Amino acid sequence: MAPATQWEVAQPPHDAVSSLVFVPDSHKLLVSSWDKNVYLYNVGPNGAEEASLIKSYEFRAPILDACFGADEHEAFTAGLDEQVKRVDLTTGEQTLMSKHTAPVRCVVYSPEHSLLISASWDCTLHVHNMATGLASSPLPLTIKLPGKPHAMAASPSKLVVAMTARLVHIYDLPTIAKAITTKEPVVQPWQQRESSLKFLTRAVACMPNDAGYATSSIEGRVAVEWFEDTEKSQARKYAFKCHRLPAPEEEGGDIVYPVNALAFHPKYGTFASGGGDSTVALWDAEAKRRMRQLTKFPDSVAALAFSKDGKYLAIGVCPGFETGMEDYSGEGRTKVFIRELGENEARGKGAK
Incomplete structure (x- = not known):
């Protein structure tokens, strides 16, 4: 059995990592940061020999x-x-797609439907149909x-x-794509839920088999849920405690850390969680058990991403606010x- 190996990427961002994502068809990695840059790295196929910065974008x-x-x-x-x-x-070259009226927290692209979707703290989603091309791209569907996403x-x-006040809205992407084509003014969520x-x-991550999703909270918990809205399916959902450490004996209880990142393995359907306790854990969603915990990292784990072939796991590490730092700096x-x-x-217990 091939052993795991791990290495550090040269020329990392100068401030906190906000997201990590692998390119769909290769081992290139995109890293966004609070230092006002996005970085593109080459991660493979020869491991550490090619873990190098290709280009940065300011x-x-x-x-x-x-x-x-x-x-x-x-x-x-x-x-x-x-x-x-x-x-x-x-x-x-940078092209402005849309402008919200507050900072934009999240952006996702759906290759199945050629949709670009952004979520802003102005309490809106902007949806672009990228199949029409940039030249003919109309104003986005809003x-x-x-609540605030x-x-x-x-x-x-x-x-x-996932929004404030424990609100979770689930939208059907084919319905959104149709609404853009037919110019429907209002798109209703497919389901409205209250967070477990x-x-x-x-953080939120979706199962690669389209069956459900996982969410994590600032209070050291992860919940796993399924999309199918039947009594049997909903009875399968569960939540569990994680990323906690025993408090000093005189205080009792646990020291609770935020779970900052989630990522599903594209092949096995297992998932990784990363927390403010500087650890990454791998979980079997079906068996409801922790498979292993990786060796502790030097700082809080801020972001995670699996490569599309499941060969690599990228881990973004930077200081968190768990220690009450007043003057934050991720430099160095x-x-x-x-x-x-x-x-x-x-690989999970039941994986083929």
């Missing part, structure tokens, strides 16, 4: 999220400057949200938006690690 404000578009030459960004931009990763993720057919978690949602402490997974490291 913006006028911190980037809160980024995603790839239709191919490895196109990316989209969500900025603190309220803008959603397209980036040509070959030329570096979907009003009942904090996390968003897409599966092949669904979009999950009691506190603010920090922000790191990106790449773990080449062992043969069965992310």
Whole structure:
């Protein structure tokens, strides 16, 4: 069995990592940061020998999220400057897609439906039909949200938006695509749910088989739910405590850390969680058990991403606010690690 190996990427961002995403068809990695840059790295196929910076792209404000578009030459960004931009990763050219009226927290691209969707703290989603091309791209479809979005993720057919007040809206992507074509003014969520978690949602990730999703909170918990709205399916949902450490004996209880990141393995359906306790854990969603915990990292784990073939796990590490720092700086402490997974490291109990 091939053992796991792990290395640190050279030339990391200068401030906190906000997102990580692998290109769909290769081992290139896109990293967005609070240092107002997006970085493109080459991660493989020869491991550490090629874990190098290809290019960086500068913006006028911190980037809160980024995603790839239709191919490895196109990316989209969500900025603190309220803008959603397209980036040509070959030329570096930036194109304004839309402007919200508050910072843009999340951006996702649906390859199945050629939809670009951004979620802003102005309580709206902007949806672009990228199949029409940039030249003919009309004003985006705007979907009003009942709360401020904090996390968003897409599966092949669904979009999950987690908001304040424990609100979770699930949208049907084919319905959104049809609404753009027919110019329907209002798009209703496919389902409206209340989060299984009691506190603010920090991350959302969708199962690759389109069956459901996981959410995590600031209060050291993860919930796993299924889309199918039947009594049997909903009875399967569960939540559990994680990323906690025993408090000093005289205090009792646990020290609770936020679960900042979630990512599903594309092949096995298991998932990884990363927390403010500087650890990454791998979980079997079906068996409801922790498979393993990786060796502790030097700082809080801010972001996670599996490569599309499931070979690599990228881990963004930077100082968190768990220690009560008043003067925050990720300079010199922000790191990106790449773990080449062992043969069965992310394989669940029932995986084939």
